[in-house]
Amino acid sequence: MSRSRRVWLALxxxxxxxxxxxxxxxxxxxxxxxxxxxxxxxxxxLSKARSAHHLADLSLEVGDRAAAIAHLEQLSTGPRPASxxxxxxxxxxxxxxxxxxxxxxxxxxxxxxxxQRGLLLAERPTHFRGHLFEVRGLVEERRMQSLRxxxxxxxxxxxxxxxxxxxxxxxxxxxxxxxxxxxxDPGAAP
Amino acid sequence: xxxxxDDDALRGLRESEPGTELEPAELAAGFEALRAAYAPxxxxxxxxxxxxxxxxxxxxxxxxxxxxxxPEELQSSADRAERERAEALRAAxxxxxxxxxxxxxxxxARVLRYAHEPPPLVEIHHEALLGAALGRRSKLRxxxxxxxxxxxxxxxxxxxxxxxxxxxxxxxxLVPARSTLELFxxxxxxxxxxxxxxxxxRIAGARASDLRKNRYATWGVR
Numbered sequence: 001m002s003r004s005r006r007v008w009l010a011l012x013x014x015x016x017x018x019x020x021x022x023x024x025x026x027x028x029x030x031x032x033x034x035x036x037x038x039x040x041x042x043x044x045x046l047s048k049a050r051s052a053h054h055l056a057d058l059s060l061e062v063g064d065r066a067a068a069i070a071h072l073e074q075l076s077t078g079p080r081p082a083s084x085x086x087x088x089x090x091x092x093x094x095x096x097x098x099x100x101x102x103x104x105x106x107x108x109x110x111x112x113x114x115x116q117r118g119l120l121l122a123e124r125p126t127h128f129r130g131h132l133f134e135v136r137g138l139v140e141e142r143r144m145q146s147l148r149x150x151x152x153x154x155x156x157x158x159x160x161x162x163x164x165x166x167x168x169x170x171x172x173x174x175x176x177x178x179x180x181x182x183x184x185d186p187g188a189a190p
Numbered sequence: 191x192x193x194x195x196d197d198d199a200l201r202g203l204r205e206s207e208p209g210t211e212l213e214p215a216e217l218a219a220g221f222e223a224l225r226a227a228y229a230p231x232x233x234x235x236x237x238x239x240x241x242x243x244x245x246x247x248x249x250x251x252x253x254x255x256x257x258x259x260x261p262e263e264l265q266s267s268a269d270r271a272e273r274e275r276a277e278a279l280r281a282a283x284x285x286x287x288x289x290x291x292x293x294x295x296x297x298x299a300r301v302l303r304y305a306h307e308p309p310p311l312v313e314i315h316h317e318a319l320l321g322a323a324l325g326r327r328s329k330l331r332x333x334x335x336x337x338x339x340x341x342x343x344x345x346x347x348x349x350x351x352x353x354x355x356x357x358x359x360x361x362x363x364l365v366p367a368r369s370t371l372e373l374f375x376x377x378x379x380x381x382x383x384x385x386x387x388x389x390x391x392r393i394a395g396a397r398a399s400d401l402r403k404n405r406y407a408t409w410g411v412r
Contacts, residue, residue, distance in 0.1 A: 036366065036367045037364035037365060037366055037367065037404055038364070038365050038366065038367050038397055038400040038401050038404055039401065039404065040401065042367055042397065042401075043394070043397050043398060043401045046390070046393060046394040046397050046398075047394055049390050049393075049394070050387075050390045050391060050394045053386055053387040053390050054387055056387075057387050084367035084368075085367060085368055085369040085370070086367055086368070086369075086370055086393060086397060089369065089370050089393075090370075090390060090393060093386055093389060093390070094386070096386070097386045100383055126369065126371055127371060127374055127376075127379055127380050128380075130379055130380075131379070131380040134379070134380070134382050135382070135383075138382055138383065170379075174379045177371070177376050177379075178376055178377055180376070181376030181377070
């Protein structure tokens with residue numbers, strides 16, 4: 001047996017021992033996310049998010065909405081650390097802003113897609129989830145206006161109803177947040 | 191140029207040896223030795239090293255010096271046997287070792303030369319030397335090496351995994367990742383549009399502080 005084969009054999013045996021220890025000891029998947037501490041990877045993601053939003057601001061100052069969207073997409077589609085409440089909330093807020101910007105450019109369906117992505121991340125009743133519903137209402141308001149100007153009365157009415165539903169949902173979520181903060185419904189707090 | 195007291199010393203030297211007539215050169219050498227003892231001048235550093243080396247029995251490496259600059263009384267005189275060996279070495283280095291002694295001398299000279307100033311090693315020679323050093327081990331030694339290596343790897347893996355990550359990092363002391371809602375007024379929803387940047391500014395700033403605390407906790411600094 002050559003020297004390199006002996007080395008590989010040693011590594012394989014080590015890996016087998018490693019697998020056996022995992023089965024006997026720690027549970028799969030590591031500690032629950034609630035146990036995760038604030039670490040460098042989380043802060044790096046937040047720092048990246050801050051930069052992306054500031055870049056979007058600078059682009060909007062010169063009227064370049066497409067560039068602003070591109071900066072935010074780097075965040076929403078880029079790598080992210082292991083899920084933590086902060087990561088999910090910041091991403092949800094970013095999707096809400098993307099929806100706002102896309103709807104300003106008449107991209108209502110794309111805006112609705114951003115809302116849906118954000119709602120998947122902010123599942124618990126928080127300001128972030130409420131904000132997503134609020135932006136959905138804003139998007140539908142703009143769609144309604146656009147359809148009305150195009151003479152599509154029925155479409156405009158459908159958009160109006162969706163906007164109303166969205167704003168009502170936003171109010172409900174915000175009420176839950178307030179109740180949780182006041183201790184009336186501790187289970188609703190994130 | 192001699193001084194008056196130098197002349198007195200010379201006269202005294204002559205008078206101290208009654209009946210003995212010294213040669214002028216001997217007198218000059220003696221006088222020079224006395225003068226050097228009385229008022230030593232600067233000595234050449236290389237000559238100094240050579241003198242030290244010889245005085246200490248060759249323990250110091252003597253620098254290459256011009257023997258012509260060394261006083262005759264300090265120069266070593268090779269005896270006949272040494273001269274014969276030197277001649278044999280010269281012949282051997284010229285490529286014609288004629289006797290077993292000359293061949294042994296040549297081998298010794300090469301070893302010394304390589305030790306002092308090794309030439310660059312040809313790659314293929316290097317490989318051959320490595321192969322000879324590493325490859326010609328006994329079968330028992332190869333088996334032993336393999337088994338010990340495997341056991342060491344397995345032991346390392348066991349040791350690595352037997353460390354409880356909870357014990358390694360006292361997570362109770364660390365600030366956990368959590369919702370950012372504590373940073374915002376629960377009674378005041380986000381504005382319908384805008385202020386996203388100020389929100390992320392606040393979140394990142396708060397977590398930067400948390401990260402600092404966790405690093406201090408990890409380092410044991412309070």
